[in-house]
Amino acid sequence: MRTVRYDNQTVSQIEYLEFIIRNLNIEILVHGRTRLSSDWLHDDITSPFHRLYFILGGEGLVYNSKESLPLLPGGIYFIPAHSTWSYRCEDSMDQFFVHFKVTLMEGVDVFEDCSRALKLDWPENRIRTSISSLEQKDLSGIVNFKSLLFEIISNLIVISAVDMIPRIHQIQKYKELFQYINCNISGELKVTEIVEAMKKSHSALYKSLKADTGFSIKNYIDKKLLDTSREHLLLTDSSIKEIADQLGFRDQYYFSRFFRKHSGLPPSAYRSRNRM
CATH class of the missing domain: 1.10.10.60 (Homeodomain-like)
Known part of the structure; x- marks a missing residue:
């Protein structure tokens, strides 16, 4: 099993990730479902918050001078804060969006050093069920959706190779x-x-x-x-x-x-x- 050094101790990667998840704070700033058309056309957008796009139908595109990422049905897409992207929809797209912040302990952004847009593949029935329950605006729906967000963010931490150990030491000090x-x-x-x-x-x-x-x-x-x-x-x-x-x-x-x-x-x- 892979190990990491934290607090002068050798711990398993699972224990390390569990520590991060226990101390994560997710703040959902705004969310909603929207059906977009070809007028979804925005150049060089820089935001102070992270974006998640759940694509339920149709197609779109996010890109900058370094990379291009198609937005396809069934995918979950992460656009990090403080990075600059352009957005396009050629025809139509059914999209559920979440603008959020995710911090560790004393308000330090977990993805502060991440500048890449990332894609996650997720069971489509789980996504639709969570979104549907959230749209009911009851407590169970909110809890269910936040549980999904925790899972998504923990996966993003792994695939983005964010090294939180130096930051954890700084926060504690x-x-x-x-x-x-x-x-x-x-x-x-x-x-x-x-x-x-x-x-x-x-x-x-x-x-x-x-x-x-x-x-x-x-x-x-x-x-x-x-x-x-x-x-x-x-x-x-x-x-x-x-x-x-x-x-x-x-x-x-x-x-x-x-x-x-x-x-x-x-x-x-x-x-x-x-x-x-």
Whole structure:
């Protein structure tokens, strides 16, 4: 049996995967069934969340400059966050979609290093039964579908060859830091406030975090804020001012400057370009 090193111990791959699954948090942002036609035509879309497409009929295509992946009936397709893809449907397609986040313990994205679109083959009757029960909008249907998602994600972890061991060590070492930032994220959150809460010197924490992860506290704050901003822009109809208020920016102009600096586009242009 294959083994891996975790926490200075040799454990079986099954035990390692069980640990990951026990600590996974799946957040479904939006889901639904849609019947698409040739007007499903979107170029160079980048999203802050992962996408799953369950193809129930018809055909489509996702592609970028590196690869092309046909969307065929009976397949489950995973499109990772922060990667850029174009979407096509030549005729028609019956699709169930899920936009979601999957994190390990303190909000760290499991598929952060994955940029490839992936396909899973799954029993079609299981897919249709789970979707049908979810559409009933009762508790058992939600539980059934979330169970299916856990199975799908555990398979994606294996086939994408995501190595979670370094990330698990980082999360455990900086658990309090990540937890504080995730719970207090806002446009007004300062590094000095975080350092004081951690009761550590700024220089020591900066050097340690940078050496272990490659990013600084400010980098982590900005990334969390940017991802949350993108989610609001793509998944809600809130105005720019409302989003700025919800995320704790002093005003919408400060929010717009922040967003443009880190994404290269004004918030309204990002929404228009990437909303599907």
